[in-house]
Each structure stands twice: as structure tokens, then as C-alpha cells.
Amino acid sequence: xxxxxxxxxxxxxxxxxxxxxxxxxxxxxxxxxxxxxxxxxxxxxxxxxxxxxxxxxxxxxxxxxxxxxxxxxxxxxxxxxxxxxxxxxxxxxxxxxxxxxxxxxxxxxxxxxxxxxxxxxxxxxxxxxxxxxxxxxxxxxxxxxxxxxxxxxxxxxxxxxxxxxxxxxxxxxxxxxxxxxxxxxxxxxxxxxxxxxxxxxxxxxxxxxxxxxxxxxxxxxxxxxxxxxxxxxxxxxxxxxxxxxxxxxxxxxxxxxxxxxxxxxxxxxxxxxxxxxxxxxxxxxxxxxxxxxxxxxxxxxxxxxxxxxxxxxxxxxxxx
Numbered sequence: 001x002x003x004x005x006x007x008x009x010x011x012x013x014x015x016x017x018x019x020x021x022x023x024x025x026x027x028x029x030x031x032x033x034x035x036x037x038x039x040x041x042x043x044x045x046x047x048x049x050x051x052x053x054x055x056x057x058x059x060x061x062x063x064x065x066x067x068x069x070x071x072x073x074x075x076x077x078x079x080x081x082x083x084x085x086x087x088x089x090x091x092x093x094x095x096x097x098x099x100x101x102x103x104x105x106x107x108x109x110x111x112x113x114x115x116x117x118x119x120x121x122x123x124x125x126x127x128x129x130x131x132x133x134x135x136x137x138x139x140x141x142x143x144x145x146x147x148x149x150x151x152x153x154x155x156x157x158x159x160x161x162x163x164x165x166x167x168x169x170x171x172x173x174x175x176x177x178x179x180x181x182x183x184x185x186x187x188x189x190x191x192x193x194x195x196x197x198x199x200x201x202x203x204x205x206x207x208x209x210x211x212x213x214x215x216x217x218x219x220x221x222x223x224x225x226x227x228x229x230x231x232x233x234x235x236x237x238x239x240x241x242x243x244x245x246x247x248x249x250x251x252x253x254x255x256x257x258x259x260x261x262x263x264x265x266x267x268x269x270x271x272x273x274x275x276x277x278x279x280x281x282x283x284x285x286x287x288x289x290x291x292x293x294x295x296x297x298x299x300x301x302x303x304x305x306x307x308x309x310x311x312x313x314x315x316x317x318x319x320x
Contacts, residue, residue: 003070004161005030007084009040009061010268011049011134012100013075016162018050018138021058023164028060037061053138071096071161073128074112077268078103078183081112085119096154098126098147098162102182103270104277111179124154127175128162129182130233131241133248137167144168146234148178170233177229180220185239186250186271187278187292188212192243193254194298197261198305209243212291219278222287257298258305272299 004020006013009031017029031037040046044055055061065088072092076084078101097120099112108115116125130145137143147162147169149155155171163169172178191212195205216235217227229235242248246255250271256263263269279296282289294312297303303311 003027004073005065005070006073006075007065007088008073008075008077008100009033009036009046009049010075010077011046012137013073014046014050014053014055015134015138016073016075016100017059018053018056019140019164019167020162021056022140025058025161026060027058028062030062030065032063034063037063050134050138053135065091071098071158073098073100074116075100077101078112078270079106079273081105082108082110082115082119085115089119092120092123095120095123096126096158097123098128098158099179100128101270102129102179102186103274104183104281106273106277109277109281111176111183113175113179124151125149125175126151126155126158127179127182128169129178129238131237132167133241133245135247140166142166142168144170144233144237146170146172146178146181146232148172148175148234150175172229172232172234174226174229176223177220177225177227178234180223180225181216181230181232181235182238183270183274184216184219184278184292185212185235185242186269187275187295188216188239189242189248189250190254190257190269190271190275190295190299191291193248193251193256194258194295194305194308195254196251197255197258198309199258200309205243208291209239212243213239215289215291219282219287219289222285223281254295260305271295275299 003026005028007030017027072095126149132143159169220227253269275296278292294308
């Protein structure tokens with residue numbers, strides 16, 4: 001048995017494991033890649049995703065989903081979450097499941113909470129999201145995240161279990177709003193990167209972020225979230241971080257796109273698939289999301305960069 005099982009040994013899952021283990025929590029870190037696990041076991045470091053960070057002895061590495069009577073953190077890429085739950089969901093009955101991924105599933109257009117409800121109906125779902133880079137969390141730099149669940153008692157228990165002296169979790173009952181904030185800001189971050197990569201300047205980025213935030217709120221209203229949630233860590237806070245830091249994978253991807261440079265295909269860019277899913281969802285639900293549509297078209301090679309910029313700049317002048 002273990003207190004916390006973390007499924008996914010990427011950068012974020014590893015960072016959470018390090019932070020919790022340093023705080024005295026017994027952690028099992030799961031990954032499906034046996035070679036990756038063996039390398040981490042030998043070096044006590046995740047050189048592939050989080051180099052330079054020592055894995056405390058309180059972290060147990062495993063290639064099998066051990067029985068868990070505690071909390072399960074799902075730190076998997078968003079596009080892998082549905083498949084993982086379909087395969088392993090039956091092994092996680094009645095657990096508190098905390099999704100740590102950001103985005104919408106491209107196949108189903110669902111967010112993490114809907115996938116958890118579908119595959120693990122007996123579990124208590126929660127979402128952990130907000131402005132926090134894995135390297136900062138692992139190094140013990142001050143970070144604040146949103147922990148969202150409609151079950152207040154479970155939320156308080158998870159808040160106490162998963163918070164550390166440098167990782168502060170703030171509760172929210174709006175799970176849909178929290179996960180939408182994390183998904184939508186990645187798309188806007190790609191657009192912000194395009195603006196900077198194309199040499200359009202910081203003023204254009206500020207305008208893009210502001211109009212992107214308005215787009216996020218429009219989507220939240222239609223998709224069942226409280227738009228006020230997006231003014232918190234999981235929305236505005238994460239948007240600011242992701243649109244302004246070169247450590248952001250989504251911003252970096254957009255920057256390369258705007259500059260016409262190649263981007264490392266091994267790096268997971270959640271906002272790319274989310275842009276495509278959101279474009280379909282916006283069309284079905286009648287949501288005006290021009291930035292998201294342009295990002296999707298640009299990534300898909302359906303529009304040239306200059307045409308995308310001109311289309312956005314030629315939108316009708318309206319009241320803010």
C-alpha cells in the first residue's frame with residue numbers, strides 16, 4: 001500500500017513526487033517504459049524529463065499499478081489519459097483521482113473530469129492545475145495551484161495531504177472551470193508565442209492575451225463553468241505564466257511556429273490537440289473563438305501566418 005500513487009513519470013509527475021517525498025509522503029511513481037524506470041532507479045534522477053533533480057529515497061519507482069488505498073495523481077499527457085483509464089480504471093475503484101493534465105481529449109472532446117467519470121464512476125474526481133512549472137516545484141520554489149473538486153470534505157483532505165511548505169493548494173468547487181482554464185490558456189499561449197516569434201512585439205502579445213482571456217470566459221459560460229473561476233490561479237494566473245515564459249512548451253512551440261523554425265517533436269504540446277478539439281466544440285456550441293480557430297488552422301497548415309494575423313486584425317471594431 002502507498003499514500004500517493006502518481007501515474008506518469010514525465011516532468012510534472014516527477015516534480016510532484018519529489019515535492020511530496022521531501023514532505024514525508026510515501027510516493028509510488030508509475031511509468032510504463034521499463035527502460036526509463038531502470039535508468040531512474042540506477043541514477044535516482046529523471047534525466048529524460050527533469051535533469052539535475054535527485055529523486056528522494058521516499059519515492060518508489062514501479063512499472064505496475066500497485067494496490068493503493070490513498071490518492072492517485074494522474075500526471076499523464078491529456079491525449080493519453082482516456083486510454084490509460086480505459087485500461088487501468090478498474091484497478092482504481094473508489095479512489096480519489098486527481099487529474100494533473102491540461103486540455104481536451106481530441107477523440108471525445110471531453111476534459112479530464114468527464115473521462116474520470118466515464119471510466120471510474122466510483123472514484124471521487126479532482127483536478128490539480130494552475131501556474132506551476134515542474135522544475136520550480138521540484139526545486140522547492142514557491143508555487144500556488146488550484147485543487148478543484150465538488151466534494152469539499154475530499155478537497156480539504158487532499159489539500160492537507162498534497163500541500164507542502166512551498167507548494168500551496170487553493171480549493172475550488174468548480175472543477176469544470178479549473179480544467180477549462182488549464183486547457184484554454186495553452187491555446188492562447190501558442191498564439192502569444194506566434195506573436196513574439198513573428199516579431200509583432202510585446203504590445204501585440206498583451207492585446208492577444210487580453211482578447212484571449214475574453215475568449216476563455218465566453219467558452220466557460222457556454223461549457224458549464226463559472227467564468228469567475230478563470231480570474232483565479234487556474235485561469236488568469238496560468239495564462240500569465242504560460243504566455244510570458246520561455247519555459248512554457250506551448251509558448252515555445254508558438255514562438256517557433258511564428259519564426260518559421262522547427263520544434264522538437266518529442267516535446268508534448270498539449271495546446272495543439274486542444275486547439276483542434278476546441279475549434280470543433282466551439283463550432284458545435286456556437287462559441288465565438290477566433291484566436292483558437294486561427295491557432296488550429298495555423299497548426300494544421302490550413303492558413304499561412306500572415307493570413308492568420310490579417311484575419312485577426314481585420315475583425316470588426318467593437319466595444320471591449
